[in-house]
Amino acid sequence: MKLYKHGLSIGIQRVDNNFYLTLKAVGKLTHEDYExxxxxxxxxxxxxxxPKIKALIDCSELEGWELKAAWDDFKLGLKHGNEFDKIAILNGKSWIQYGSKISSWFMQGDIKNFDNEEEAFKWLNE
Incomplete structure (x- = not known):
């Protein structure tokens, strides 16, 4: 029997009114992950x-979403889109880069893709 890991892990740190959110997406995300x-x-x-949230989202192990989970992701972006100052996305996949461009239409803050975590944090802290 092969184990199949999927889901989201999150870290949130609050300093005054600034939030630093780290999120790692693994495997194919489900509706239950978003719940x-x-x-x-x-x-x-x-x-x-x-709130002005700076986020680092690691998508390096993301394989995609179930249809309902993709809708959940969209709703989450609409609900909190105005609360993000910057979102750095770690990935090496072109489909994630295209998706982040579409997401930027619904988000107030800046979204940028990175291949390197150090560069991502540097950009978040500029």
């Missing part, structure tokens, strides 16, 4: 006036 992660993000942001 777990969405309340965590909602809870971290609740009650903060005008």
């Amino acid at each position: 777990t992660i969405t309340p965590m993000i909602d809870s971290a942001i609740e009650g903060i006036k005008k």
